[in-house]
Amino acid sequence: MIHDMAALERVKLWIPIKSLGWVNVYIDPGARFMVDAGMLSGRSALELATVLKGKGSSLCGLDGVVITHFHVDHSSMAALLAEAGSPTLYMGWRDLKVVEGGVEVFIRSALQIFMESGLPKGEAEEILSSHPAMRLKYAYDTVRGLNWRPLREGDTLVIGGKRFKVLELPGHTPGHIGLLDEEEGALYSGDVLLQGITPHITLHDWGDDPLGDYLSTLRRIAEMDIRVVYPGHRDPITMPGRRALEILEHHRRRLQEVADLLDRYGPMSGYDVARRVRWRVRYKRWDEYPMAERFFAVGEALAHLRRLEVEGRAERFWRGGVVYWRSVNPPVNGG
Numbered sequence: 312m313i314h315d316m317a318a319l320e321r322v323k324l325w326i327p328i329k330s331l332g333w334v335n336v337y338i339d340p341g342a343r344f345m346v347d348a349g350m351l352s353g354r355s356a357l358e359l360a361t362v363l364k365g366k367g368s369s370l371c372g373l374d375g376v377v378i379t380h381f382h383v384d385h386s387s388m389a390a391l392l393a394e395a396g397s398p399t400l401y402m403g404w405r406d407l408k409v410v411e412g413g414v415e416v417f418i419r420s421a422l423q424i425f426m427e428s429g430l431p432k433g434e435a436e437e438i439l440s441s442h443p444a445m446r447l448k449y450a451y452d453t454v455r456g457l458n459w460r461p462l463r464e465g466d467t468l469v470i471g472g473k474r475f476k477v478l479e480l481p482g483h484t485p486g487h488i489g490l491l492d493e494e495e496g497a498l499y500s501g502d503v504l505l506q507g508i509t510p511h512i513t514l515h516d517w518g519d520d521p522l523g524d525y526l527s528t529l530r531r532i533a534e535m536d537i538r539v540v541y542p543g544h545r546d547p548i549t550m551p552g553r554r555a556l557e558i559l560e561h562h563r564r565r566l567q568e569v570a571d572l573l574d575r576y577g578p579m580s581g582y583d584v585a586r587r588v589r590w591r592v593r594y595k596r597w598d599e600y601p602m603a604e605r606f607f608a609v610g611e612a613l614a615h616l617r618r619l620e621v622e623g624r625a626e627r628f629w630r631g632g633v634v635y636w637r638s639v640n641p642p643v644n645g646g
């Protein structure tokens with residue numbers, strides 16, 4: 312008989328984000344503890360209530376909830392769970408700072424950088440009004456006021472009688488964490504590693520290097536001796552080291568593609584770069600991109616440009632109120 316060694320059971324909760332379909336949350340056998348809460352909606356709250364009841368617990372019966380990262384599809388249901396019962400709430404300390412500062416402030420500061428990078432103001436306003444985190448602002452307002460306990464690298468949590476070690480795995484968000492079950496070689500990793508898609512990396516602050524952080528996180532996972540990763544979306548990953556290397560290779564190529572664009576076209580804004588990168592999407596022309604996809608594309612382009620800058624391969628300068636990028640050491644005949 313094949314014995315499933317997972318300490319926590321995966322539960323797929325519906326989310327109103329079509330491209331993802333569901334979010335994975337993980338529940339201990341006694342149904343007193345959850346890793347990730349899911350996205351607040353009537354449908355997913357009902358699904359979660361049914362699952363918890365089936366395990367002899369309920370929405371108000373949880374002792375603890377750990378959030379891997381502050382994104383709305385993982386965290387906003389914590390508002391309901393905290394109001395229904397009184398679970399202890401945990402989040403990585405850096406993401407907690409974002410939540411305390413206001414997720415709206417965080418998104419607006421990203422959009423400010425995007426507008427400085429050439430994103431038209433009208434598009435920025437449309438993005439803001441359609442962003443799922445903005446539509447669930449009321450949930451974040453509750454989440455923000457809750458009594459959170461910050462988690463740090465090396466902290467341990469006991470869930471369902473098992474010990475888990477906290478790992479800080481930044482990149483997808485500044486304070487993303489994972490929970491390591493050392494005995495089973497299993498990592499509950501939120502959106503750090505996903506099957507078939509690469510986690511979104513975006514720039515919120517000119518001083519940050521989120522892609523650099525993420526590449527370090529991937530190298531760390533590639534070197535770890537783990538058997539399985541339980542991700543925040545899609546199915547468990549049974550060869551996590553290999554998947555981490557694949558995503559590293561994806562970003563190495565993307566960095567080269569962006570560097571080549573700067574060599575070929577000369578100074579470009581982040582918005583220009585976003586429009587020229589060959590994203591793996593079904594839209595042929597930029598004007599077919601929905602606003603949410605433009606937000607992802609511009610953010611991802613900027614994260615790569617900023618990484619090239621940190622690596623000394625690109626530099627930015629202001630021209631006419633817009634930030635432009637150019638290649639450092641372009642090839643001699645690179646015109």
Ligand SMILES: [Zn+2]
Nearest residue numbers: 380382483502
């Ligand atoms: Zn996420």
